[in-house]
Amino acid sequence: MNTWEIVAYLVASFLFITGIKGLTHPRTAVRGNLLSALGMLIAVAVTALHITDIGWWWVIVGLLIGGVIGVVAATRVQMTAMPQMVAIFNGFGGGASIFVAWAELIPNASRISPEQYEQISHYPDTMGLIAAALAGLIGAVTFSGSMIAYGKLQEFKIFWKPWVLPHHQLLNVGLFIATVLAALLVIAFPGGSAWWYLPLVLLALTLGVTLTSPIGGADMPVVIALLNSYSGLAAAATGFVINNIVLIIAGSLVGASGLILTAIMCKAMNRSLVNVLFGKIDASSATATADEIYEGKIKSTSAEEVAMLMDGVQRVVIVPGYGMAVAQAQHAVRDLYQLLEDREVNVEFAVHPVAGRMPGHMNVLLAEVDIPYEKLVEMDTINPTLDTVDVAIVLGANDVVNPDARKDDSPIAGMPIINVDQARTVVVIKRSLSPGFAGIPNPLFANDNTLMYFADGKKAIDDLNTAVKENS
């Protein structure tokens, strides 16, 4: 390894940092991502200098298989399926860490010339063994956890109900202890590390499954962000195994990024990370039942009635939720947006930080259908102005607009919400009165200024568009 290679790895690290910095604004984001990709290309090109004759075949086969799968998956995926795509890519990152560390543990796995070979011992030292054990542990939890997250987001039938085993938390603790013991064996017996690594990985894979499987629904953004962080930490640990600074820098950047996103998601639900991962919302503490709240107060409406409401309005706010993604209603929403904007109505979108199944999920769907960036307004910005809104349309969102969050005795007390109930009229588009993820009734539906428009999200907006056109 010469100075130029060190410089090249540092340039790559610099490009990763600059690249992420570019993501702070939509104008610079595309360039940022390209810079980051350039950094990766440089890191790979410099590393390729170490590949020798027969090694090339292995490397080329691996790059081809991985490259083709990556390109096909990334270009075919629908925007609505983005959360599961991110989850699965993430899992592969963790999986790669498992195998790199494993390959390092196998005796004679040296990447040196025959002359150097005589000078240096072949086994990793204690630091390398600790790092390898960590890379295996975190990498395996990331891999299996991400695959479970993928299955849940893809809504495979076996994941429809969260898997909760008897004494689930006890099981997690036991598995964790066993995994740490296996890691200690890897470190304690350098000669047999490569063997002890197998039980370590198997236990950690199981742990990833049991940690992720009980979590679902609206808590998924936290899980996805956390697994993202883990994949970075696994890469950083792998960096310690092979003494490579570019892995350490890039890995810890990603680790930090995932942790911040995790914290933001938790804050947006006013829950601690521990509560999201191991607890659940206690819906039974809700003070009133659905019947008491809804009885005789629900006003049902139709496309025609809502279209009439839209006559002469100046300001409309749409609050999208996961229901919009499920119904694939984003294109219909865009048409509605265009119809209203053509009549000089100011239409904005109020996006809650945890709406959807991953951080920023709603923004991606709305950007897909060409809603201008500045029309996507953050919760904190739009909340103080909601009392000047003529009509607020809640599309497939529930808990994030539940005014009970402002009450101290509610199960979701303290969760920041979008204050749609302050708008002059609220139209809630929903298939039924069924509760959201928190499992509690929503008094918003029973408010005097709320109209319930019971329908599938896409059909509802399509019908509304037709009615608005007929009215004009």
Place this chain on the structure above:
Amino acid sequence: MHHCLMLADTAITTDSGAQLGLLLAILMLAIFVGFEIITKVPPTLHTPLMSGSNAISGITIVGALLAAGAFESGFLTRLFALLAVIMATINVVGGYLVTHRMLGMFRKKG
């Protein structure tokens, strides 16, 4: 530790404690840099941030290439490394491409 990388060369002459300290210092500083930049990313761009940083975590590809392509690697090492190369490449290529697709949607009316 054996082999190739940058700090490993100096490690032959200095003690490994100093080397570990240096690597840990790099780790700490990189985490700080990460926290500093990422808190400035607006919620609208959280998904591209996640998939973009996810692609960066595919940097493990460097370790995978070293293990797969090295002079002295045995068959089992190369096999494990091959699996690592495949997975890391999916992560890197897929991650950057999908991020590029998403960002393209944000930009066209920006």
